[in-house]
Amino acid sequence: MGYFYAILALVAFAVLGISYKMSDVLRCDKSQANFFLFLFAEGFMLGWVLIGRPEPITWSSIGFGISLGLAIFLSIVLFRRAIALGRISISWTIINLALIAPVLASVTVWHETPSPRHCLGFALTLAAIVLLGIDMGRAGE
Amino acid sequence: MTYRRLILISFILNCFLATATKAISEFGMTRSIPMVLLVMYGLGTLLAFGAMTKKRIEAKSLWIGLMGGFGTAVGMGSNMTAASILPGYQVFPLVNGGTLLLVALAGRLVFRERIGPHGLAGIMAGIAAIILLST
Numbered sequence: 001m002g003y004f005y006a007i008l009a010l011v012a013f014a015v016l017g018i019s020y021k022m023s024d025v026l027r028c029d030k031s032q033a034n035f036f037l038f039l040f041a042e043g044f045m046l047g048w049v050l051i052g053r054p055e056p057i058t059w060s061s062i063g064f065g066i067s068l069g070l071a072i073f074l075s076i077v078l079f080r081r082a083i084a085l086g087r088i089s090i091s092w093t094i095i096n097l098a099l100i101a102p103v104l105a106s107v108t109v110w111h112e113t114p115s116p117r118h119c120l121g122f123a124l125t126l127a128a129i130v131l132l133g134i135d136m137g138r139a140g141e
Numbered sequence: 142m143t144y145r146r147l148i149l150i151s152f153i154l155n156c157f158l159a160t161a162t163k164a165i166s167e168f169g170m171t172r173s174i175p176m177v178l179l180v181m182y183g184l185g186t187l188l189a190f191g192a193m194t195k196k197r198i199e200a201k202s203l204w205i206g207l208m209g210g211f212g213t214a215v216g217m218g219s220n221m222t223a224a225s226i227l228p229g230y231q232v233f234p235l236v237n238g239g240t241l242l243l244v245a246l247a248g249r250l251v252f253r254e255r256i257g258p259h260g261l262a263g264i265m266a267g268i269a270a271i272i273l274l275s276t
Contacts (some may be wrong), residue, residue: 002226009219009232010239016212017244019205023254028202031193036206037213038185044214045182049175057180061173065180066212068161072181073188075154082147089248089256092149093267096241099274101156102163124266131144131263138257141144 020080020086030080037076086141090132099126178217233275241268 023033053060082091101121106112114122165174225230245264248254256264 002232004224005219005223006227006232006235009216009223009236010243012212012216013236013240014212014215014243014247015208017240018247018251019208019212021248022208023202023205025252026201026204026205027193029199032195032199032202033205033209035186035193036199036203036204037209038182038206040210041214042179042186042210043180044210044218045175048214049217052175055172055176058173058175060168060170060216061176062180064161064165064170064173065177068158068177069184069188071154071157071161071276073185075151075158076185077192078142078147079151080152082144082151085144086148087248087254087256088252088262089254089264091148091246092244092248093241093264094152095155096237096271097267098152098155099237099271101160101204102223103274105160105163113213114174114276117273117276121270124270124273128263128266128270129261130173131266133211135257135260135263136145138231138259139255 001015017088017092020083020092023080030077030084034073034076034080038073042047086136087139090136093128094132097125097128162233174221182214230276234272237275238268238272243269 019037022028023030079091079095103114103118103122107114145215165171165177170177220232220236223236245256245268249256
């Protein structure tokens with residue numbers, strides 16, 4: 001069952017990435033596409049909360065929710081604009097490299113010792129950013 | 142705003158989102174995640190409604206929004222459920238690396254994007270980096 005959920009997550013995140021490019025190809029109204037994305041995400045999340053038994057809402061979850069809500073709103077608005085000017089294959093890779101931030105935070109803030117794999121992943125992230133930057137320059141983006 | 146600036150700001154915001162998610166689990170609030178996400182998407186809905194420029198509903202935007210909403214909410218929910226059943230070193234590399242590969246393939250094969258050798262190497266390095274960082 002675990003693999004079913006992992007594959008479902010993989011497909012769902014890929015659908016999200018592809019939906020950005022489709023909205024540009026289909027010339028959708030960006031502001032409406034953003035509104036419906038959040039509305040449906042809220043609907044799915046409400047269903048999850050009603051079915052599951054999460055902890056009751058607290059001030060700290062409201063605080064985190066508000067700060068994350070502002071960040072994700074701005075991120076989605078700007079990313080949808082970026083997709084209209086660039087390629088999804090390159091843009092999606094760059095955005096997902098943000099995974100490096102919590103790894104860096106775990107070393108600097110929570111004083112965890114990075115594994116050799118994390119060090120190699122960090123080096124590859126820098127290499128990927130440089131290579132993608134060169135490709136963007138050559139494509140005139 | 143230029144493409145590079147838009148992508149850079151989105152990247153920084155995503156760094157914040159990813160780090161905040163790590164902070165939630167570090168503060169022992171893992172069970173509060175559904176509530177945090179409920180508030181997060183709720184605020185996003187309000188802000189996006191306020192930013193809507195056209196009030197007449199477009200069917201295609203509705204469908205694209207449904208795809209995106211499904212992707213973000215079901216993706217997060219399934220990812221967390223999978224991680225509660227399987228070890229994280231199996232779930233996160235599979236989901237994160239696999240998603241990058243699928244979207245890059247869709248860009249190349251479906252949307253006919255031209256990717257140069259540097260871009261291809263960058264995507265491959267990115268996928269390898271994500272897999273290594275997820276373990």
